[in-house]
Amino acid sequence: MIVKNDQLSFISGLKEFEILVKQESPLWAYNLRKESLDRFAKRGLPTVKEEEWKYTNVASLKEHQFQIASDSSKMAQLKELKAYYRKEEINLVFINGVFSEELSNLKKLPKGLKVADVNDAALYSQKEAAFVLQRYPQDQDDSFIALNKAFLYRVAFVQIDPKTVIKPLIHIIHVTDAVKSSVSSFPRSLIMLGKSAEAQVMESHLSFSDDTYLTNALSDIVLDQDAKLVYCKAQGESKNAFHIGTTRVWQERDSQLDSFSLMTGGKITRNNLNIVLNGSGAHATLNGLYLINGNQHVDNHTAVDHRPPNCTSTQLYKGILYDAARAVFNGKIFVKKEAQQTNSYQLNKNLLLGPDCRVDTKPQLEIFADDVKCTHGATIGQLNEDEIFYLQTRCIPKSQAVEMLARGFVDDILNRIADESIVAKLNKLLAEYFQD
Amino acid sequence: MLEIKDLYASIHESPILNGINLKINSGEVHAIMGPNGSGKSTLSKVIAGHPDYSVTQGVIEYEVNFKKINLLELEPEERAREGIFLAFQYPVEIPGVSSSVFLRAAFNEICKHQGAEEMDPLEFDEYLRKKMKLLDMDEKFINRPVNVDFSGGEKKRNEILQMAILNPRFAVLDETDSGLDIDSMRIVADGVNKLKSKKNAILLITHYQRLLNYIVPDFVHILVNGKIVKSAGKELALKVEEKGYDWLS
Structure with a gap:
């Protein structure tokens, strides 16, 4: 049919x-x-x-x-x-x-x-x-x-x-x-x-x-x-x-x-x-990572719907973009009228390492309850010059310093995964970006 | 070993160093003191090669294998590999990069440069632990990200640990005493004194005379408005402590 x-x-x-x-x-x-x-x-x-x-x-x-x-x-x-x-x-x-x-x-x-x-x-x-x-x-x-x-x-x-x-x-x-x-x-x-x-x-x-x-x-x-x-x-x-x-x-x-x-x-x-x-009492952690290069395009959309009271959610999405890659992050948090005592946190951090890459990030909150704690934010930037200099003064050449800091940016979120078997698999998928 | 000749430097086009001359020989400890904004930290960053500072005049001659090179022509990492070390006043936090990985990478760069064999993680771990004992540091530190959530004292100790690992020929310690309580300062100073030898030299940059009771300098220089206005023995530090800097300018 x-x-x-x-x-x-x-x-x-x-x-x-x-x-x-x-x-x-x-x-x-x-x-x-x-x-x-x-x-x-x-x-x-x-x-x-x-x-x-x-x-x-x-x-x-x-x-x-x-x-x-x-x-x-x-x-x-x-x-x-x-x-x-x-x-x-x-x-x-x-x-x-x-x-x-x-x-x-x-x-x-x-x-x-x-x-x-x-x-x-x-x-x-x-x-x-x-x-x-x-x-x-x-x-x-x-x-x-x-x-x-x-x-x-x-x-x-x-x-x-x-x-x-x-x-x-x-x-x-x-x-x-x-x-x-x-x-x-x-x-x-x-x-x-x-x-x-x-x-x-x-x-x-x-x-x-x-x-x-x-x-x-x-x-x-x-x-x-x-x-x-x-x-x-x-x-x-x-x-x-x-x-x-x-x-x-x-x-x-x-x-x-x-x-x-x-x-x-x-x-x-x-x-x-x-x-x-x-x-009520439910908790969700939403962590995410994207590493893209060339002309790749990655769009992450998250939505967390807080319906009853006393629920918590935390989100951290990090991304590194090389070349002319493009990323989108859109995170919505809904807090319904009944969802008092909600605690919700959301952060999106982007590292732009390519000359033509671009990020569109859009955190959104829709809150109808009055006794809640919600924070959100986004950062888009390049590597910190002082961090690069610090590594250089410790004998590490600039290109390697950049890779080390990018690796650190990634490990900072991968380290939150307790299961080593999962981390090992994710690292295999990222092998293109890091030497070891 | 190192001679600064007629050095002028500026940041964002405002001049900070206005003709510095300083000669440091192997085995010597020099201290530079001076009021806020006199250019002490700028001098340390120019020696290490910070890209924000531009040198408008002068040279820094540095002896490598009995030959003099101009340090200013080298990248920061090249200077470091030739034995220049800067202990930062405000050590940088590097989230996600574990201390052991970072320190081994740094150490192996030196090995490579000297044509020595690099250390594998196990060998390095042993070496690292030995150096950590010297500074009475907690073992937990090894796997923590570099300087992240370290207290002020731990950060400063970590700087001296790096000095111990890299074994530099010329070390600049920029306000290493600031933010340290008396016990931490003693540990840090003991560490530095153990690293001191006839083959290396140390430049201490400090605001207070206090540190100089523990690491005793051969010479004290007073920096005011980007110029050394007075040089003498260690007794000069005591005089400054008592009288301040006004009588010098």
Whole structure:
């Protein structure tokens, strides 16, 4: 029933996709795809006239034809991939959008943990999961959420039972290796932690090529009462790729999210992180880092919605730009009328090390409660001359001093991540920028 | 070892140093005293090569391997590798850069310059700990970012630790005593005295005579309005302490 539409001219392989999913899908999934596709067709790609997309122009998507990925053609860079992740961790590997059983490691999972590549039909049997997939009002889906849902088929599914603590890292890896043609993939994750459950989940979007492709990702995270999650999204796509992703987090009472976003690949990247603090006592940390060069463009949008009283959130996004790279940071904090005693902090720091780079940063506060503490700010600048001089007087040449200070700027935020395995992976993605 | 000849320097086109002449030999300790704004700190920064200061006249001759070079022609890091060291009045904080990584990088630059083998992290760690004992420093310091959240006293001690590690031939200590309580000052001064030898020289820049009780100078110079107006032995410092600077200008 998928009708080719002008707005979808940059996606091909719709018919094959429809045949693929037809037999297995329950009615709700079928309807969800259809409604989402209609929604996207109506909206089309966002333009720079829309406030939310003012600084990020995705019109160039239309210059391409992205084949919906349906087979995991042989990975050319298996060695690089294997050097990136650890075999002994809990890995869920997708190549070109398709689950790879061979590279994943889902046998002998700890008790109380479900990790799987499931299709929509399997999710349907789980009322809770189906509910989460439909939790947010559909009519508020933006173009790219609608587009992702239009191609809902496989889901990276992580569920942790109440009172269960999972120690090893759960790592969802999406690798694109578009050997044959430009591909598009629509990764979808669903991560659910039961009451008082604890876990660490990382999502990596990678390529070891310089292929042109589109990744349009959507992740949903639900933290039940008192749950604790360390979550990291690492984007190390090809430098010719488009990456447009949204992570939505729903937090109940006293739950804690400690999140980190690294954006370093991609030609054009838009990364949304939307948090709803729905139960009092909940806390969210949103830390982020972007390192980009050449003509790369990275746009981070965060939104934290403080609904009940006594919630806290802290955000620190840091970025280094080289050459003619461009970055956008937009952070919104909403404090609803009931959300008294909210404590919220937001800071965006940028280091401009290229001659033609540019940053647009826009922190926004919308506060309707009267007893709250909210601070926000942004800095854009170059390296401190006194710091460079200090290192020079200690024998360190200027170019090395610059690199050392840039490294320090990065480590200052990486050091906040407690898990060494996560930090090691992020450092691998940053290897281009630092000698060791 | 080092001779400053007729040195004029300015910052943002306002002149600060107005013809300085000073000769320092190996094994000597010199002290420069003077009122606020007399150009003491400027002199230290010009010796180290701070880019904000422009030298409008004069040379700084420095002896390397029995040859005289003009220090002013070298980049700051080249001066440092030739054995020039500046202990900063206000040491800079460097977030994210751990002290051990920073110190090893600095030390290995010297090794490279001298054609010696560089130290690996383990070897350097041992070397560093030995030097830290000299200054009674806490082990925690090793992994902390350079000077971040250090107290005033810790920062000054860290400067002298760097001096101990880099083992310079000519060290300028810019107001190393300011902000130190008496115990810290004794530790810092003991450290400096242990590093003093016949082969190196030290230039102390200070506001107060107090430090000179602990690190005893061979010569004291009084700087006023960017010029040395009087030079004598250590007794000059006591006289200044008693009478102030007015009688000199």
